[in-house]
Amino acid sequence: MIANGRERGYLSADMAKSISQLTCKETGNVFLKSAVIRAGKKRLAVISQLASVVRQVATAAGFDLSGIAPATDSPELQAFPEWVAAGHAGEMKYLEARDDAGELKRSSLARVAPWARSVIVCAINYNTDHPYSTQVSDPERGWISRYAWSREDYHDSVLRRLKRVEEEIHRAVDEEVTTRSYVDTGPIVERVFARYAGVGWIGKNTCLINQKKGSWLFLGVILTSLELQADVPAPDRCGTCTRCIDACPTEAIIAPYQLDSNKCISYLTIEKRGAIPEDIREGLGRHVYGCDICQDVCPWNSKAPATVADEFQPRPGLVNPALAWLAEMKAEEFRDVFRRSPIRRTKLTGLRRNATLAMGNSGNAEFLPLLEKLSADEDPVVAEAGRWSRTQLTRLQPAISATSKP
16 A cells, blocks of 8 residues: 555645745745655655556556556657548548547547546457468468457456456555546557557557567556656667568558558458448458458567467367358357457458458359359348359459469
8 A cells, every 4th residue: 555645745746846946936945945855756756666566466467568658649649630531540430539629539638538647558468379360271261360269358358457457556546546447448549558658669560569479469558647657668670671561462551650441451341331342352362350461470470479368269160260151150140159259340241241252252163152142142231242252253263273283
């Protein structure tokens, strides 16, 4: 338990400055000036002690990394309005949430939490000991993004740990403290604050990368009214590497550190409703939910450790799932298989649409009878995808036959 503010001489910066000015300009009292200096040192010691407590609690809660960032604006946040104005957010209207003055909430933390003084960022590794998407090629199977394999929705598992940290903060500080936890649910760009908290740097693929853990990280943040000692921002270690940019099959990384969601496979297979634009369908390959390519090829993930958290281990059938199974899935099975799973976000229509398009890109002629059936599906989105895939697969057959000849 840390003593309350009065007992520990925890003076605010403004209060210390005011007393110091009074000492120098009006009283000349060297004893009072010395007291102010001692109080300032105590304050810094308390801030440092609190920051240490936060890190210890985060580790005890099961997080692999943690850090503290100041609750201030940054160049990355200031560039957010330009990114939205360029249309790069696609149909994700929640990213365009605005305050009463019409300003984008995510472009400044002060617009949503003016009381916040620090941002505690916690990260946990979700990587499992399974092949990367770039290492598999079974034409009968698709790809679900690594993060979505888990037995529990990461929102729940990460938030549960954050709440433990939050509770310990309130126990450690004997004064009124405001805190608020978010896991992909608040108007805050977590990875920007993660960078300034020293957890990692933002790579050219726009993912957060840690030098030791790689980029397979779930992030959670706690906003707090406490003024905590901030960590040193993580340096950018991407260097001249462009593997993520070169590997993206839809050219979604339009420039280093810039992503156009409209071209991103993750956005198209998760967030996009209705039909996916035809000119980009072939680039989807056999992805049915999300995409890991830009992370799979990242050198910092070549030796990324596997998680020890049990809830992030894959559910049965989700690593390289059978495309036919997903394309023909019924509503009841969808609810049962993906209960407490982030995959529910794409909805049954989206998942079946994606699996149907993946069959069209598979080159596997054995899917043609099923695609014929899907072309008349009662779901118009799936039916349209079935007709396109049937045509696509038929078109690919001569080329496949030619390359398979001795």
